[in-house]
Amino acid sequence: MIILSTTHGWLLLAGLALLWVVLGIYWGRRAKSLEGFMLANRNVGLALGTATAVATWITSNTTMLAPQFALQLGLWGILAYCTASIGLFLFAPMARRIRELMPNGFTSTEFVRLRYGKTAWIVFLIISLFYAITWMVSMGMAGGILLESLAGIPYAQGMSVILGVCVLYTLFGGLYAVIGTDFIQSLIILVGTVAVAITVIQRVPLHGVYDNLEAHRPELLRVLFPAAIMAVFNNLLFGLGEVFHSNVWWSRAFAMRKGVGKKAYIMAGLLWLPVPIVAGFLGLAAPALDIAIPRPDMVGPVVAATILGYAGAVLVFVVVFCSLASSIDSLLAATSDLVTKDLVQPIFMPDADERRLRSVSTWVVVAVGGITWLLCLPKMGTLASVLFFAGPMVASTIWPILYGLYRRDATGKAAVSAMLGGTIVGLVAYFTLGWYTASLIGTAVSFTLLVTITKFSSSRFDWRKLDARPEKAMEVS
């Protein structure tokens, strides 16, 4: 369904790309030191902190996957997607705890290394990197699919430009650039979403949607829809796993000023909540409009563009581009921190100074962008199938992170067993029952293993081991 002319598509793409690169370079001028590049000098206030959390969590998955959820799983699907905000609410108290335990910390994997030791660190690092790449691939794909569908820009070209732009401005400005652009992007996304919501509700009568669904797609309205019932807590736990473990959220906890993190995450959760409801309605409206949906992950943009016409297509283009950029840049920055501080420095450059690490960090941004680009090229699966494959992995980290942050008796052995056991059984559920069960089962298995093994633990972790410069902390551990 090509609505924009390819020329207009390219012009919009070029305009937005130029805007983000210029703003990224402008905001990134202060990123002179390694701490400035990675953590914006740990001085992010409430407004920027909230905006960056909202913008990062409104990904292409919110604008494109929430309608897909509604189309696949009906009203339950919208509810299931909304539960992702709970991840932000529950991370709020954890952000405070993280800041207090690790005032000099950089990454989530660093926490796992100091708290649980090397084996747990390796398992956690693999999960973190796998998830980060999966998330980025799903977004790169989303960008390519969107540009191809709305403006006829070939998938590989559109995807390459979006990834390239994000790499470019993250490269120049680090977290400063990411947070600055996130602020503008979150405003555009929220205003654009409200505009789409108002227009769609005016043009598509609710009773028409209801009558059509009842006649042709009855399961989408049914309370006793088995797969959808299973998906509710599965998605909630996937969201918790994503937020609790990912360095995207930890790096923001480290970057925010003392006392800001908790409020910022709660406000971000509240601001985020209406977006999937609006986006989800587009998925339910598709059958009522008799639109044939070629791929479920395209339902949101296709319906919005059909209802709103050319102006709607431009609006969708801008909103989705912003939601993509605001998340890809965050992931690039957070993954680069993680690789630089937790992989390159400890293994290859233990004595490297800040300048050297800053240079390594920029190369890592390019490398991560390059790997994502390569994985995006073949356009594997739908967005949901790509992303939810990582579900059981991240869900199996929920309890190890919680126990690690709050309980002194949790051991590395228990954490490793929980992460591996949860991942393996969760993946079995993914292939045998369906993607909508994998995170839930992964969490339950991980919880059971962690609690059982910890019951027999006599260990008492010394919290002070976390409160050290990373270099010294490595010696302590």
Next chain:
Amino acid sequence: MAAQAPQFEESEMSSAEGYAMIRWDHPDESVDAQFQLVVLGPDSLRMTYETPEQSTFLSGLSNGDYELRVRHRSDSSDEWEQWSQPMTLEVEHHPLGLAFALFVAGGIMFLSIVIFLIRHANDALEVENGAV
């Protein structure tokens, strides 16, 4: 000479979720075409979709057997070509017992996390006070 009919990628499919991705081929790739898909289901259900794409995503289907057919016409013509061979889609949702069991398990997990965080809400003081 009559043009060939499109062919579904699979002649039989089953779904435990009430949704399925339906794909078919284009009998004449050199010509831009419109496709018409007809879905016949239980209780005299009939849905018709027209699309230039070679796939459609169906969802929200109740338990039962569905029969699908597709035909095409070139963009320059008003006449539809012949129908494809039918494909069958069998929808049988997961047992509700399994769904409820997982729902309850998920609820217990979620509540456990919330209770855990509430119980440990003041643990930060422990660090501030220097106790380890």
